Amino acid sequence: MDALHIANSLTRQKERFEPLNPPFVGMYVCGPTVYSNVHLGNVRTFLTFDIVYRYLQHLGFKVRYVRNITDVGHLTGDTDDGEDKIGKKARLENLEPMEVVQQYTNDFHDVMNVFNILRPSIEPTATGHIVEQIEAIRQIVNNGYAYEVNGSVYFSVRTFSEDHPYGELSGRKIDELLNSTRELDGQSEKRDPLDFALWKAADASHLMQWPSPWGMGFPGWHLECSVMSTKYLGETFDIHGGGMDLKFPHHECEIAQNVACNGESQPVKYWMHGNMLTVNGRKMAKSEGNGFTPEELITGNHKLLEQGYSPMTVRFFMLMGHYASTLDFSNEALQAAEKGLAKLEKAVETLATLEPSTGETAYDVQAFAAKCSAAMNDDFNTPILIATLFDGVKAVNGAAAGRVSLSAEDIASLQGTFQAFLRDVLGLASEVSQTQSEGAGEEAGALLDLLVDMRTDAKTNKDWGMADKIRDVLAAQGITIQDGKDGSSWSRG
RNA sequence: GGUCCGAUGGCCGAGUGGCUAGGCUCAGCUCUGCAAAAGCUGCUACAGCGGUUCGAAUCCGCUUCGGACCUCCA
Missing domain, CATH: 1.10.730.10 (Isoleucyl-tRNA Synthetase; Domain 1)
Structure with a gap:
């Protein structure tokens, strides 16, 4: 192909890539939740978008790449008791929540460096955008797509779907979703099982909480990505990426929030999803x-x-x-x-x-x-x-x-x-060059060249014992000798 | 249960109608003092069954097996 084409998850088609405002490209990728070490599956997703970022730059695009850090935890999987993941981890390890966040953020950065994954242009955190998230919730409530119950605010999927499509990205239909929705504890507040939280009220035991018009609490899971992508890339932007497992509900809810907030019919032009390891x-x-x-x-x-x-x-x-x-x-x-x-x-x-x-x-x-x-x-x-x-x-x-x-x-x-x-x-x-540049690379290289010369001389004299000795000793040090037509050379590894 | 996706040679993994994927492994050969490296050659596959077509791994149907997701389990 003579022009970049991207398989768009939204349209399920391979489309020619045409940015909204060339030569600029806006790209948002859902980053890690920093409550534990990243594993290799996470790395694969970030590698995927590292390639996208690198190739877009190779093509001459000026890319603003935003990848968030989720440092407000979400509900714990084991208990479904509404406790904040990062808050729970903090109690277990007897650390300040932000200490946990910092530790795993550092770890994440180290891992990205090890795998030569480039830093994004902006790496915003959820806790750094509480104000913007509250403002977005107010906007959605004002637009009539959310309601407050006992200090929590929920997004009304039904109301929204009467005015806008819902489920386009994941190919889900409201009625099908209703039939397959599981009954979860503590969801009686919601008017409809399809609704999702924009803001959750927090009790005193919750370690991370902020004041809001609805009382002390913390933002819902999907909101940060909507808010931060809009803030740094605009109400519509070019590429949104993430792991396949985020397609539903996370990305679907993101779209709904963006649309409910600012009325644009489609915030993202190209959706990309990396598959699982x-x-x-x-x-x-x-x-x-x-x-x-x-x-x-x-x-x-x-x-x-x-x-x-x-x-x-x-x-x-x-x-x-x-x-x-x-x-x-x-x-x-x-x-x-x-x-x-x-x-x-x-x-x-x-x-x-x-x-x-x-x-x-x-x-x-x-x-x-x-x-x-x-x-x-x-x-x-x-x-x-x-x-x-x-x-x-x-x-x-x-x-x-x-x-x-x-x-x-x-x-x-x-x-x-x-x-x-x-x-x-x-x-x-x-x-190879990384390890060589670490130590006395040039000196070692000169010595190795000398040894190769000595071995060549030995070979010329048919002193196979000496020739093999040099080769074996170097091999033990991880240096390989190659005999070619025009003489011998050495390499590491 | 619902929605969607996948099944490729010894292994990994591209490929959507006719044309060599590629890497690794294994065997043989060339080169070489020996070896390594490099090169050449071979192992020539598309889950099963039916259908469409001049022609299907590639399109359609069914079957079997596997996976992901199903609203706060990333």
Whole structure:
């Protein structure tokens, strides 16, 4: 495809991407709830939108990327007793709520850094926007779509649906929803089981609460995203993303709140939903107890892991599947990714040292770059992009072996394409250069060059014992020697 | 129970009507002092049954299996 197309969850169609106000793009992604460590499933969602962010920038768009931090907890799952998640955690650990928030926010940021996931332009917090949320509730009440009961305010889905469509995004119908609604405790306040809370009254035991026109309380689950996206991106904006599991009710309610608040018929032009990471076919989730923390993954310290995997291996593994498909997590798949990425990185190193050549078997570097763009233009199809990059690997290795001829311009073009798509768009940083830059990289490199020279001399003298000794000692240090046609070289890993 | 989605070779995973996905694994070969790396070749799959079509992994129906969501369980 020669222009970016996005699979829009709202219309269920692949649509050409045309921003509302080019070259500017507004993108909002539902961020983490910071009441515990993020697991790998969370990471996948943020990685998905990291790719979107990176590619939009690659295309030259000026992107304002907003990703919130949910630091007002929601109701606890275990008990349904109305206790704030973050409040509960705080009591358990005997910490101030904001201390818990800070701890897990820091953890979240660390994890994002490890996986080379870029920071958003704005990272607003729910607690930092209580005033705006109260104002939005007043607006919705004034517009007649919400009512107050005992200090809580509920959104009236029925009333809203008489004036506006409800359920478009998730494909749900009001009557069907009614039939399948479960009876939950403490919901008798609501006039209708379909209604959801905009503001919840809090009793004295609730640790996080704020004054409002309806008394002390805290905002409802869905409200913060509506309010913060509107504040920073406007009443209508381009892209809204999040995990598939947020589609209903969270995103549906968000739309309803936005429409009820400011009357725009459709706040978001393109809705995108990332699919789940599964373990043995089941969604990775905190409640399932099948989640990996990034630390467990990197160290391999987990009963389901055979070894540790580097962050870039994990990133590469996730990008080998399309974001809209479920991706199953397994040791075999991770190991395959590890080797595949190593092959790719090796070719990039080879490319850096390639000498120009002339010959008949040329490689079409323009077509290669075009294929990379086409893959990403087709709804961010990273698996196709990776497959295409391996096509480039073949050309590079072929040139190194003297079978494919590449001019100086070809080599420069290939380097540019790898830089753009492997590094900038896929965000796969070179882990080798990271470790080398940490210590005395240059000195070590000089020593290694010397050892390789010594081994070459030994080989010339047919002193195989010495040659193998050097190779084995270096191998024990994680340095691999490669013998090629034009001599030997070394690499880490 | 309702709504929606999926089922691809040894493994992971693209692909929506005819054209090689790709990675990993395994086997053989080339290169090499040996090995590694690299290259070449092979293992050529689309859950089952029916239908539409000149032609289906790709469209339609049914069956089986699996998954997600169903209003505060992200």
